[in-house]
Structure formats: C-alpha cells, structure tokens
Amino acid sequence: MKLKGKNKYFWELILLTASVMVFLTGMLLSSKFVKKTSLDQQTAFFEKEIAKRVAGFEQLLKDEQLMKRLTQSRESLNDLMSVYDGPFYFYIYKKDANKQFLRFWNTGIVIPSDELLYSSRDEQVAKLPNGYYYSLRKPVPGYTDFNAYCLILIKSSFFIETEYFKNDFPFDKTMNNIMDVSLTPTPFAVKSADGTPLFYLKYKASVKVARDSELSVVMKITGLFLFFLALYLILAKRLAPVNYLNQIYFLTGSFLAFRIVLYLMTARWRSGEFSLFDPAVYSAGDILPTLGDLLINSLLFCWISVFVWNRLSAVTLNVYKYSKKTIWITGISCLVILIAATFSIAGVIKTLIAWSKISFDVTNVSSLSVFTAVGFIILACLCLGFYYLSRTLYKFILAAFKDNLLLIYLLIAVLGLLFITLIEKDEVVIFYLPVLVWLLVYTFVFTKEAVIYRYVQFSVSGTVLWIFVFSVSLSLLMLKEINKAELSLRKKYIEKLATQTDPASERLISIANKYLDSNYFRNNFKRLYDQQENEHMRDSIRNRNYIGYLNNYVTNLYFFDSLNNPLFNQAPYTVEALNNIIANKSRPTSLPDMYFYESEFDNFAYITRRVISNAKTGHLLGTIYIVSNPRKFAVANIRPELFKQFRSWEYSNSLVYQYAIYQDNQLRSSSKKYPFTSYLTPGQMPQRRFEIREKDGYNELWYRASASKVIVMVRKSEMFLEAITLFSYIFCSFLFLTALINLLMIVLSIFIGQRSVKNATFFPTIRSQIHGTFILINVLAFLVVGAATISFFVNRFEESNNDKLSRTMNIMLNELSSHETYDSVRTILQSKGSNEDLFSANVLNGVIKRVSDIHGVDVNVYDQTGVLRASSQPDIYSRGVLSDRMMPRAYYYLLRLRRVEYTQKERVSNLSYNTIYAPVGENSAQPYAYLSIPYFTSQQELSQEISTFLITLINLYAFIFLLTGLLALLITNRITGSFTVIGNKMKQISLSSLNEEILWERDDEIGQLVKEYNKMVAQLKESADTLARSEREEAWREMARQVAHEIKNPLTPMKLSLQYLQKAINEQSPNIQQLTSSVAKTLVEQIDHLSKIAADFSQFANINHVKAEAFDLHEVLQPLENIYSKNPEVTFHWNPLPIPVQVKADKTQLNRLFTNLFVNAIDACEGNTRCVLEVRERLDNDTVIISVKDNGAGISETMKARIFTPNFTTKSSGTGLGLAMCKGIVEKANGSIWFETEPGIGTTFFVKLPVL
Known part of the structure; x- marks a missing residue:
C-alpha cells in the first residue's frame, strides 16, 4: 500500500505488467504447442x-x-x-x-x-x-x-x-x-x-497444422487488449486527467490500434482454423470476416459507447457560446451518426441471421449450437452500445435544435429516406423502411423518458425500461428474418425431397453411367495404378460421361484394388465404410448397382458400385464407387453412423417438419405425423410454384414440383412461443451484459483511483439492493431448480430406460422361449461351429432381426462362455468396433452372482449407452445363453430432453424475472417512497421556518424512524425558538451598538462646531458671520449623513418586502449605463445579450443591487488614474449570469469570508450593509451572487438570476 501511495500509476502499471505476463504466457503456450x-x-x-x-x-x-x-x-x-x-x-x-x-x-x-x-x-x-x-x-x-x-x-x-x-x-x-x-x-x-x-x-499428409492452441490465441488476444487498455489509462491520467474529450480520443485510438494489430496478427496466428474464426460459419466482408471478429468489434463498440456516455453525460451544449451555423452542423452531424449507426447495426443483425450458419430458430432445439449463444451476446453488445451512443447523441441533438421535436423527426425521416434511396436492392429497402419507422418511434419514446420516470422509477441506471424496449424491438426484427431464413431452408428441403423422389434423377445418373460398366473398367483397370494415368482417367470420365450433367450433379470416383487399398483417391474413404453405407444406410433404386444415400437432412447422394473381376479367372481386380449428388445441395458427406436408431434429421423422425408427397393427386408417402388428405381436390392444387397456407395452427408450404407432383411440408405455427422464447434469450443476454458492464466499471474505477476497494459495491442504493436481491434470488432459483430438475430428468430417464429395456428383454426372452424352433436355437447356441456359421444361422438371426425391428433396439446373444453368437447389428462386432466377448462385469453378475437381469453403463470411444443383460433358458439358474440389449441412443435422447427443458426453464424464468421485477418495483417504490417523504421533509428542515411533523399510521420499522424524526422536529423547534430569541437579542444589541456608533460619528463634529461657534459669539469674534455659515454647512452635512444612515438601515430592514414582477433586465441596466458612462473618471463597458432577458423580481431592489455593485466597483478603483468598469451577460441553461468587473486593488484573503456579512466594510466609513443587502436581494429573486478576485488586478462580482 505504501507503493500505491507513492506511485499514482500503481494500478495502471499492475495492469500493464499483467498484460505482458498474459501475452508472454500465450507465447509460451504457443511455443510449447509447437514443441509438443x-x-x-x-x-x-x-x-x-x-x-x-x-x-x-x-x-x-x-x-x-x-x-x-x-x-x-x-x-x-x-x-x-x-x-x-x-x-x-x-x-x-x-x-x-x-x-x-x-x-x-x-x-x-x-x-x-x-x-x-x-x-x-x-x-x-x-x-x-x-x-x-x-x-x-x-x-x-x-x-x-x-x-x-x-x-x-x-x-x-x-x-x-x-x-x-x-x-x-x-x-x-x-x-x-x-x-x-x-x-x-x-x-x-x-x-x-x-x-x-x-x-x-x-x-499426416495435406493436413493444416495449427501453429497455436486455442488457449494460447485467446491469451495473446487478451494480453494485447490489456496492454492497450493500460496504455489508455496511463495516457488519460497523464495527459487528460480532467479533459473528457481527450480521454475519449485516447480510448478510441487505443482500441483502434488494438483492432488493427489484431487484424494483422490473426493471419499469423492462423485463428481461422478455430471454429469461432472460421469464415464458413459467418463472413460479411473485410471488416467482419468471421464471427470472432464480429464478437470482438461488438464488445469494443459497446465499451466505447458506454465510456463516451459516462464521460459526456454531464456535458451540455452551450448554444450561445457557438455560432448558429456551428450548432446546426453539430446537430445534423449527430443525426447522421445516429441514422448510420441504426442502419449499420440493423444490417449486421440481418447478416448474422441470413448470411451465417448460425441458427436462431429457438423452437427447434436441435438446430441450436454454441454459436447461437455467441450470436445472442453479439446482439446484446450491439444494442446496448447503440443505447448509450444514442443517449449521447440525443443530448446534443435536442440541445442543437432547442427541443424542436417536429424538426428532429423531419430531419430523421429525410436523412433516413435519403440513405434508403441509395440502396439498389428492393428487398434491402423493404428491410430498412421499418427500421427507420422504429427509429422515429424510439426518438419519441426517448424524449418522453422523463415523463415515464416521473411515474415509474427504475434501478440499474434506468436501463431496465430500455432493456425491455430493445428486447421487444430486436425480437420483432429477428423474428421476421428468422422466419424468412426458415422458409428459405424449408424450400431447400422440399426441393431436395422432390429431387430424391424423382425417377428422372435416377435416369439421369443411369444415362451418365451407361458406358461405365464392368467391361470398361476391366479393360482400363491397369491404368489406375499409375497416378498420372489415374488422374487422366478421372478427368476423362467426368468430361466424357458427365459433361451434359455437370450443371446438375457433382461426381466423385473412388477406386480400390483387389486388397481394398485406395488408388489415389482424394477422400480417405475405405471399401468397408462405403459398403457399410450401402448395406445399412442406403436404399436400392430402380436401377441395378445404384443406391440412394441420405447423409444429412439437407444432403443426399446416389452411389453406384461396380465390382470388377477378371473375365477369364473370375478373380477380383478391384471395386469402383461413383458418388453423385445434385449440385444445388451441399456435397454429401460420406460419414455413416454405426447405429441405426437415432437420426433426428430424418423426415420420418423430425420433431419439427412433416411432409407428404402427392403424385397424380394421390398421396404416395408421408411422415404420418400430420393428418394429410388421401387425395387432392382441384381446389387444393397450388396455383404457384410455392404457396404458404395456414391451417389449424400449422404452417403448410405447398410445392408444385411438376404438373402431376405436389409436395407439402408442414411445420407447427409457434409464432407466439417463438417470440416469447426469443425475447427471453435476448432479455437474459442483456441482463448478463449489463451486470458485466457494471462489474467492469467498478473494477476500472478502482484502477483509475475514483473508488477505493472498500467502497466498491455492486448495489450502491437501497433500490438497487432490493432489485439485486430479487435478481439473485431468481438466478439462484434458476440454478437450483435447473440442477434439481436435470438430476431428476437423468434419474427418471435412467429408470425409464431401464424399464423399457427390461420390458424389451422380457419380450425377447419370451420370443426365444416360446419359439417353435426352440430346440433348433438351443442346438445352434450349444454347437461349436465357427462364428461365421453362427452369424449365418437363419433361424436365430431371423428371430433377433424381427424383434429388433419391432422394438427399434439392437439385440445380441452370447453363449455360456460369453462369446457372441448372434447380433442384430453384426457389423459392430465383425468390423471390430466391439469384440465378440461379453462385458466382463455383466458376465460376472450373470454367471457368478446368478442375477436374472443386470443393467450397466458402457462406453465405446465417445459414445455412452446403457445395456441390459439376462440369462436365457428354461431355468435361469441353468442358462444356455445370455441376451444383451444395448440402448445406443440414450445419451442423445437425454441431451435432447435436457436441452428442451432448459429452453422451457429459461422462458419461464425470464417471465418470472419480469413479474418479480414489477413486484420489486412496487416494493421498492413503496419503501423508497417512504424514505423520499422523510428525505424531503429533512431537506425542508430550517431554523427560520416552521418544520412539519410526518403523519405515519403504520407501526413498522419506518414508523419508528418517523417517530424519532418527529421527536427531532419538536426538539429542533424548541432549540430554534431559543436560538431565535438569543439571536434577536444579540442582533438588537449589535444593531444598537452599530446605530449608536454611526450616530455618534456625525454628532461629534456637530457638537464641536456648535461649541466653537458659541465660543466665537461669546468672544464676539469679527468673522462670526463666516463662522456661522461654516457651522451651518457642517451641521447640514452631518444631518445628511444621519439621514443616509437611517435610509440604509430602513432599506436593509425592508429587504423582505418584495414586489415581484416580470420585466426585461435591460430596463434596469440601461439607465444605469447612461448615468455611469457619462462619468469622466469611469470607463464603462456593457456587453448586453442580443435578446431580451426576462426575469421576475422586485425591479426597484434590482436597481439598488446593481447601483451598489457599480458604486462599490468605482470605490474600489480609488487611487487608480482611471476606473474601468466592465459588465457582461451570458445565458446558462435557464439562468442569466451578469458579471461586474473592476480594475481595483482586489479583496484580500482575510476579507473574503466576511465580504457579505452585515456591518462589515472595507472602507474607512459606511454602514457595511451594501453587499449584505445585495446578497439578500439576489436570494429573494431565487438567484445567487459570488465573486472572484485577484489582488492588484481587480474583482469580478457574478449575479445569477433565473430567466423566464
């Protein structure tokens, strides 16, 4: 702490050191990664x-x-x-x-x-x-x-x-x-x-190797950011400790330098190899090449906007300080920035939805990913940054146009339409027009913010209302774009479905493959062993056979020799993988050796297999695979899954989409999860290629593929649920970002020395503490309920799976026990043939296959030694994914512990699943086999259920938060309203007025506080009365002394003059006549002086007698300027405002005020060759400030504190009531008076009065 006290850059140096350490750690990790x-x-x-x-x-x-x-x-x-x-x-x-x-x-x-x-x-x-x-x-x-x-x-x-x-x-x-x-x-x-x-x-050959790990890249980016942040803090404290504009320039420059360095270093770090910086996920030009760049830019934009608002929120635009032209340029510039920011952010939101692979379809849980969460954070950053930027801009816009709202609306509309007219694409114009309307509405709501806050008070710096406004606005904007993207995707799906079911597609592929038969490849197979000949042959096949179909199909050829070794294939596919696709994942077409393979929801391909054998010997030469997929769909990814049970993207399994295919008005196939009609009437036939129809809460997309073929794809209309869910996501994102910003502002305020660690608090007021408590309770409830429910889901899911597996096991055991070929099955199981013979045992495999298909599960049968004898998924074991041995723990429980049933969790590579085991036999104590049923899809289904539940929980708690927020608002308004009443009463406490007690009917904690307040008021009244009496007595005594002193001063020369005259008379002085005139003159002067003293005291006593009236201040100053400007010993300069200055005060007292100030200023110049008196006027918001400057000797330090005290004077004579009266007159006019002085140079008095 001593070091901190000695060095004012303590925290900045700590941050700078941390940045260097973080960056060096990233470099070290990068070095270790390269070394590793x-x-x-x-x-x-x-x-x-x-x-x-x-x-x-x-x-x-x-x-x-x-x-x-x-x-x-x-x-x-x-x-x-x-x-x-x-x-x-x-x-x-x-x-x-x-x-x-x-x-x-x-x-x-x-x-x-x-x-x-x-x-x-x-x-x-x-x-x-x-x-x-x-x-x-x-x-x-x-x-x-x-x-x-x-x-x-x-x-x-x-x-x-x-x-x-x-x-x-x-x-x-x-x-x-x-x-x-x-x-x-x-x-x-x-x-x-x-x-x-x-x-x-x-x-590995032809594989891009990342030079850095993801952690090292993140640490280096963080280190760079902290470095530039520390650089800003040092520059701001060193060069602009109080200049907010320079601080903004420094911060913007530091962040801009950080961003430029990051753009340059990104390529070197090869961050594009990481998914967040992959252009395939999102790309929108050079400035926003990836989602990661958009995230960084959004965070920096939000940071700068919040910082600018923080620094300029207290700054006002003085319209009288600058020319009218400058004010207009400033106002229009702010409007241009506001419109450009609005349209730019709206455009980025549009690209984030339409130009990326990020799904915001919140009702389709399976489509969401980690990029969706990143997208919501980006949206929150952009909107929150826009909120603070717009507040800053509106501050200057309203000041520049003097709150002329109609003019502001007109300029926003004109400038916005001008911007839209420069756009060439009609669809973009349609998108920006509602954005412009929203900006006008937002401007209207913003200008009414004070009215809203007058009735409802919010915490978190008043942003809760705007979080709600932006959440609703962004939900509506996104909902429209999401629906457009979803409709476009559904059109793509329905076109793909039409192509899949179109026999013409198969015929096209058949025509292209017509000459690529076994004879062709048999005669040219030797050429495939030479790489150049191989490539030449591939090009020749594509150019010769597929030249007429290149616009419609993309074709890849895979060559393998007799030992299944690839012959210069571009993709690392094997014969086993391709054969597995054909056997398990494809369906035959109407053409021989050609199969239809659907790899993903929006990807499919046709696979043609040619087995090439020697025509004479019959020996295998090799195998050729021709994979063709329509060009308008992405190239099918040949990545077969081993287990057939779970393919959520299949049309038949889809939880979102249902489809029907009509041929010649008759229903040919459908997903059977929606009540499609069996045939189409003429009135139902779509008239256009695509038509959208709403029916019974469902959205139907009708596609007329041809004159005789119609396809319908249906999705449930969940607009309300989607809007609520989207609002919940955005609202929660805003709350998270707002909390993060508040936390960062507290940390930064500690760094720049504006707040100590002891005084740092997240909820500084009672209102925010109550709101924060409700928020924390909601968050805690969300976490507890979420964790408890997920735990319940997991346990219930496990129990449900175990029950399902147990029922399936019983069915399978009954099938085996009651099967008419029971003896044959037992004989097969107890035989000692080879596994190949066992796998081909038709009777056993037939039973297993039938039950497996009925119940949608896989079934395995093991003999008494734990060796696999039959399986519904033989490829899993014949291909070696699992061995043919039973899991040892299950085998032990069944064989040694004689369990009739046992369930356990198993894991292969990254797949976890449940498996149930049971003995098979007439007597479970003497089994002749063991049966197992693995449930491979349990992990996926559980994840799906948990994801669906979490989305529902987020929706629920978002609205619970809104309800509790309103409840907290009512509670805090009630509590803080009570404190406000007490606070206002305390503000009104004055010794010079009657203080009212507070009436409180409830006997609660606040009631106790009110009682104590009322006691204090009563005691204060007694003390005030005592003090008033004492002050009055002291004032009378002081006044008596002052009056006596002031009267005594002129009486002394009067007495002396009379005594001298009496002596002259007694002595019969010859100049008695002259002496009499002199004494008379002296008496008159002293009597005048006594009259002046009496008048001063009378005026001071009548200060409270105010006759307020509205008048132009220049009516008071103009006559005084005429009087004092004619004084040959005074140079009087008056710089009036060019407009009338209407004030409401006692005109006579204001005349006396400025007269006293001018007289005092002239008196202060005594001893100077010439007195220079300068009077200036300027407007400050709703007040006018008049300054009276002289070139006198100034006021000494010892006199400054007593300058407005009654009876105090800096002159050798006088009552000392002038400036005291001036202060009283100004205060009665609801103004203020102060002065600035420099010894030897002069003094300037300032009078501040409210204007009408």
Whole structure:
C-alpha cells in the first residue's frame, strides 16, 4: 500500500505488467504447442506413457493371490473391479497343447487376435480391428501354463469415423489432426525399454497444422487488449486527467490500434482454423470476416459507447457560446451518426441471421449450437452500445435544435429516406423502411423518458425500461428474418425431397453411367495404378460421361484394388465404410448397382458400385464407387453412423417438419405425423410454384414440383412461443451484459483511483439492493431448480430406460422361449461351429432381426462362455468396433452372482449407452445363453430432453424475472417512497421556518424512524425558538451598538462646531458671520449623513418586502449605463445579450443591487488614474449570469469570508450593509451572487438570476 501511495500509476502499471505476463504466457503456450507437435517430442512422450502402463501391468502380475484366483476362475467382484477399465487391457489365457483359451478379461472392447496369441514376439504393436495396440505377453508367475497379456491403446482406428467414433490418440487427442501411426519405418521411432523400435510416427499428409492452441490465441488476444487498455489509462491520467474529450480520443485510438494489430496478427496466428474464426460459419466482408471478429468489434463498440456516455453525460451544449451555423452542423452531424449507426447495426443483425450458419430458430432445439449463444451476446453488445451512443447523441441533438421535436423527426425521416434511396436492392429497402419507422418511434419514446420516470422509477441506471424496449424491438426484427431464413431452408428441403423422389434423377445418373460398366473398367483397370494415368482417367470420365450433367450433379470416383487399398483417391474413404453405407444406410433404386444415400437432412447422394473381376479367372481386380449428388445441395458427406436408431434429421423422425408427397393427386408417402388428405381436390392444387397456407395452427408450404407432383411440408405455427422464447434469450443476454458492464466499471474505477476497494459495491442504493436481491434470488432459483430438475430428468430417464429395456428383454426372452424352433436355437447356441456359421444361422438371426425391428433396439446373444453368437447389428462386432466377448462385469453378475437381469453403463470411444443383460433358458439358474440389449441412443435422447427443458426453464424464468421485477418495483417504490417523504421533509428542515411533523399510521420499522424524526422536529423547534430569541437579542444589541456608533460619528463634529461657534459669539469674534455659515454647512452635512444612515438601515430592514414582477433586465441596466458612462473618471463597458432577458423580481431592489455593485466597483478603483468598469451577460441553461468587473486593488484573503456579512466594510466609513443587502436581494429573486478576485488586478462580482 505504501507503493500505491507513492506511485499514482500503481494500478495502471499492475495492469500493464499483467498484460505482458498474459501475452508472454500465450507465447509460451504457443511455443510449447509447437514443441509438443514435434514428433521427436511425441516419441519420447509415447515411450513414457507406455512404460508407465507396463509398470502397472508388471505390478499387477506380482500379486500372487490375485493371480491364483484369476487363473482358477475364483476371482471376487472386488478382484474384477480392481482391474476393470484400467489404463490397460488385461487378459489371462490358459495354454492347452498348441492352443490358448481365454480365462479372464477386463474389457469387452477388444480381444487379442490370433496373430498376437501365437506370435513369436512377446512385445509388439499390432493393428487390431478398432485401433493400434501395444501388446506385451508374459507368463503368469507361478503358473507356467498361463499367459498374461497387456494391450495398451496407441490410437483408435475404426473402420469408419463418426461423431461418436473418433480415430484419435488417447494419450493426447490434440494430435489427431497432426500425426498418424505407421508400422513402416520413419525417422520417428517409438522404442521399447530395451531400445527395440515398436512403431513409428509420421505427419499426416495435406493436413493444416495449427501453429497455436486455442488457449494460447485467446491469451495473446487478451494480453494485447490489456496492454492497450493500460496504455489508455496511463495516457488519460497523464495527459487528460480532467479533459473528457481527450480521454475519449485516447480510448478510441487505443482500441483502434488494438483492432488493427489484431487484424494483422490473426493471419499469423492462423485463428481461422478455430471454429469461432472460421469464415464458413459467418463472413460479411473485410471488416467482419468471421464471427470472432464480429464478437470482438461488438464488445469494443459497446465499451466505447458506454465510456463516451459516462464521460459526456454531464456535458451540455452551450448554444450561445457557438455560432448558429456551428450548432446546426453539430446537430445534423449527430443525426447522421445516429441514422448510420441504426442502419449499420440493423444490417449486421440481418447478416448474422441470413448470411451465417448460425441458427436462431429457438423452437427447434436441435438446430441450436454454441454459436447461437455467441450470436445472442453479439446482439446484446450491439444494442446496448447503440443505447448509450444514442443517449449521447440525443443530448446534443435536442440541445442543437432547442427541443424542436417536429424538426428532429423531419430531419430523421429525410436523412433516413435519403440513405434508403441509395440502396439498389428492393428487398434491402423493404428491410430498412421499418427500421427507420422504429427509429422515429424510439426518438419519441426517448424524449418522453422523463415523463415515464416521473411515474415509474427504475434501478440499474434506468436501463431496465430500455432493456425491455430493445428486447421487444430486436425480437420483432429477428423474428421476421428468422422466419424468412426458415422458409428459405424449408424450400431447400422440399426441393431436395422432390429431387430424391424423382425417377428422372435416377435416369439421369443411369444415362451418365451407361458406358461405365464392368467391361470398361476391366479393360482400363491397369491404368489406375499409375497416378498420372489415374488422374487422366478421372478427368476423362467426368468430361466424357458427365459433361451434359455437370450443371446438375457433382461426381466423385473412388477406386480400390483387389486388397481394398485406395488408388489415389482424394477422400480417405475405405471399401468397408462405403459398403457399410450401402448395406445399412442406403436404399436400392430402380436401377441395378445404384443406391440412394441420405447423409444429412439437407444432403443426399446416389452411389453406384461396380465390382470388377477378371473375365477369364473370375478373380477380383478391384471395386469402383461413383458418388453423385445434385449440385444445388451441399456435397454429401460420406460419414455413416454405426447405429441405426437415432437420426433426428430424418423426415420420418423430425420433431419439427412433416411432409407428404402427392403424385397424380394421390398421396404416395408421408411422415404420418400430420393428418394429410388421401387425395387432392382441384381446389387444393397450388396455383404457384410455392404457396404458404395456414391451417389449424400449422404452417403448410405447398410445392408444385411438376404438373402431376405436389409436395407439402408442414411445420407447427409457434409464432407466439417463438417470440416469447426469443425475447427471453435476448432479455437474459442483456441482463448478463449489463451486470458485466457494471462489474467492469467498478473494477476500472478502482484502477483509475475514483473508488477505493472498500467502497466498491455492486448495489450502491437501497433500490438497487432490493432489485439485486430479487435478481439473485431468481438466478439462484434458476440454478437450483435447473440442477434439481436435470438430476431428476437423468434419474427418471435412467429408470425409464431401464424399464423399457427390461420390458424389451422380457419380450425377447419370451420370443426365444416360446419359439417353435426352440430346440433348433438351443442346438445352434450349444454347437461349436465357427462364428461365421453362427452369424449365418437363419433361424436365430431371423428371430433377433424381427424383434429388433419391432422394438427399434439392437439385440445380441452370447453363449455360456460369453462369446457372441448372434447380433442384430453384426457389423459392430465383425468390423471390430466391439469384440465378440461379453462385458466382463455383466458376465460376472450373470454367471457368478446368478442375477436374472443386470443393467450397466458402457462406453465405446465417445459414445455412452446403457445395456441390459439376462440369462436365457428354461431355468435361469441353468442358462444356455445370455441376451444383451444395448440402448445406443440414450445419451442423445437425454441431451435432447435436457436441452428442451432448459429452453422451457429459461422462458419461464425470464417471465418470472419480469413479474418479480414489477413486484420489486412496487416494493421498492413503496419503501423508497417512504424514505423520499422523510428525505424531503429533512431537506425542508430550517431554523427560520416552521418544520412539519410526518403523519405515519403504520407501526413498522419506518414508523419508528418517523417517530424519532418527529421527536427531532419538536426538539429542533424548541432549540430554534431559543436560538431565535438569543439571536434577536444579540442582533438588537449589535444593531444598537452599530446605530449608536454611526450616530455618534456625525454628532461629534456637530457638537464641536456648535461649541466653537458659541465660543466665537461669546468672544464676539469679527468673522462670526463666516463662522456661522461654516457651522451651518457642517451641521447640514452631518444631518445628511444621519439621514443616509437611517435610509440604509430602513432599506436593509425592508429587504423582505418584495414586489415581484416580470420585466426585461435591460430596463434596469440601461439607465444605469447612461448615468455611469457619462462619468469622466469611469470607463464603462456593457456587453448586453442580443435578446431580451426576462426575469421576475422586485425591479426597484434590482436597481439598488446593481447601483451598489457599480458604486462599490468605482470605490474600489480609488487611487487608480482611471476606473474601468466592465459588465457582461451570458445565458446558462435557464439562468442569466451578469458579471461586474473592476480594475481595483482586489479583496484580500482575510476579507473574503466576511465580504457579505452585515456591518462589515472595507472602507474607512459606511454602514457595511451594501453587499449584505445585495446578497439578500439576489436570494429573494431565487438567484445567487459570488465573486472572484485577484489582488492588484481587480474583482469580478457574478449575479445569477433565473430567466423566464
């Protein structure tokens, strides 16, 4: 604290140091990231991680008792759980002759392959079906006929990659896009403990590698911002501590410099590789190239606007200080800035909705993303910044045009229309016209703000009303644009649906592929092994076969050899992935070898497969895949999902859209979730290509695809709900941003020394404390209710899933138990054939497939040893996503603990799901098989339910907040109204007037305060009476002394003169006549002086006798100027205002006021060769200030405090009542008087009077 006291830049230096530290930390993280992405670094990291897990494996083998129980199959549940889901996979095999049999396993994800089991190498890395694994084999200590295996996942590698199945490195997932595993030698070898190379690392080809991590980029941006903020604070405190305009210039310049540096550095940091700075998400020109840039610009705009308002809110535009031309230019400039800001912000809002991939369709929960939240923050920043900017501009606009509202409305309309006429696009003109109308309404409401606040008082600096206004306005603006975007998207969907179901599309593809048959590829297949010939052949096929269809379709070709190796394909797709798409995710078309594949809600493709074989030998040469998709839709993303249960974007599963397809007026297909008619009447046929119809609360989009084909896509009309939800989101965004701004202002006020840490408070007034309490209660209730309800949802969902799985399991068990081929099924399960034979067991698979399709779930059947014998999703296991072994914990519960049913959570890669297990048999104690039903979609459905609930909760609490806000308003108005009454009464307390007591009927806390106040008033009255008596007595005594003194002064020379005259008479002086005249003259002078004293006291006594009247102040000053300007010893300068100055006061007393001031000014110039008297006038809001300046000696410091005290004078003679009377006259006219003086230069008295 001593350092802070010595250095006035203490907090600024702290902030500057913090900025440098944050930036250097970002650079350090960037350096570490670059170093981390080095494969030399990664090889050492992999060796360390593998060694750590191998040490754990070896430590496990040293537990003799555990190994004894595991080898004898006597392990307890605790034994199983001690090795379950560990950092490595653990297996024990029993050796029998030349074979090995699995005795124990701790996972069902992967099982060592036969190549590993019978390999001559104990330590190696192998490619298993779902990834690359490090394998270590060691004999079990003390049991030579048992081998223990350790598998450590190096990299997951599924045969297809999906959202839930990522091919990544478990040790470091940030390296997924940078490197890959190689089993062929590269310079980067990962070695075992003895130095033997295990596998190799390599950089991925044609992959952009980020130079920085996201955290390092954020820290560097934050460091730069803090640096420029600290620079501003130092400049503002050093060069402009009280000059607000310079502070604004410094802040704007600092932020502008920060933004320019950020624009330049963004490319270097390659921030575009991060989703927030991806132009594909949002881009609107060079200034707003990405969503991240828009977010930064919006935050800076809001910051500057709030700062400008904070600095200029107390500044007024003095229209009399500047010329009329300057005032008009200022006013029109402010109007131009206001209109430009309004249209610019409205344009940005439009682009944010129409030009981006950000969804603001708040009633379609599945379409929302993290970018939606960022979008709402941006909207709040823009509108809040506009609010403070407009307040600043209106302050100058109203002053410039002297509150001439009609003129302001006219100028806004004219300038706005002028701006709109410069726009060429009609649709944009239609968008901006309502914006201009809104600006006029907003201006009207703003000018009536004082009237509104007169009846309703708000906290949070009065912004609550405007938050509501902007939330409603923005909701209406966005709702229109969102509906336009949604309608455009629905048209796209319906056109796609028409293309999907159009046989002509299939015929077009068939014609294009007509000559691309097996014979063509068989004759040219050798050319595909040469890269140049391969590329030439691809171009030739496209140009020759698809030249007539290039405008309609985009075609990609994928070539594979007989071993399924890709032949210079551009995309990393495999034969297994493409075959899986055809088998599980596509439907056959009317043409052979061509399939229709819908990859997303708005993406689909036609896939043609050609299997090329040798015509003579029949040996496979390779496989060709031709993928074609309509050009007007995005290229279909060939990324099949493994599990068929959950595809929320499918038309049949959509919670938002329903559709129907009519051919020749007959209903051909529909989603069956909406009551479509079975046929169309002539009156129902759409007359235009697209038509929108409202029916029973639903919005129907009719599309006439052809003369005979009509498609209808329906969405429920939820305009009211959408408006409420949108309002809730925007309102909450505003509240969050307002709270953040208040917090930042408190922190910054501490930094710049305007507030101490002790005095820093978020709610400085009782009103804001009550409002803040209600807000905090709402937020706390939202968090508690949200957490509790989500917890309830999760528990209820788990119970519901378990009940559903249990019912499905019972049905499946009944199916197997009552099936007519029960004996055959049991025989198949108890047979010892190969898995391939088991998978092809028609009877068992038929039962499983039928029940699976009926209930929409997957079913697996395991034999008594836990080996998979049948599955409704065989690809999951045959492709190695999961092994053919039952999960060990479930197997233990069913086999050892003899549970009749067991449910557990399981996880594969990024997918979590529930699985239920049950034994199958006539007697559950003697099962012949085990049944499992995995519920893969539980995670997605739970997320969907929670998201829907949170949106409902946000809507509910937004309105609860509004209701509680109104309640808080009533409560605070009632409480603070009581305080206001007490405060006003306290303000009126005066010793010179009668103080009224407060009448309070309620006996509450405030009533106690009122009682104490009334007691104080009574005591004050007594004290005032006592003081008044004392002051009156003292005043009379002082007045008597002053009067006696003033009368005594002239009486003394009168007495002396008379005595002298008497002596002269007695002595019969010869000049008696002359002496008599002299004495008479002296007596007259002294009598005049006595009269003046009497008049002064009389005037001072009659100050309170005021006769107020309205008149022009110049009527008083003009005669005085005529009198004093004729004085040859005085130079009188009067600079009157060019307009009449109407005041209401006692005209005679004002004349006496200025007479006294002029006389005092002339007297002060005594001793100067010439007296210069300068009188000036100026208007200040609703007052006029008259200054009277002289060139006298000035007033000394000792006299300043007593200058308006009665009976005090700086002259050798006088009553000392002149300036006291002046002060009394001004105060009776509701004005004020003060002075400024400089010794040796002169004094200036200022009189401030209210004008009419």
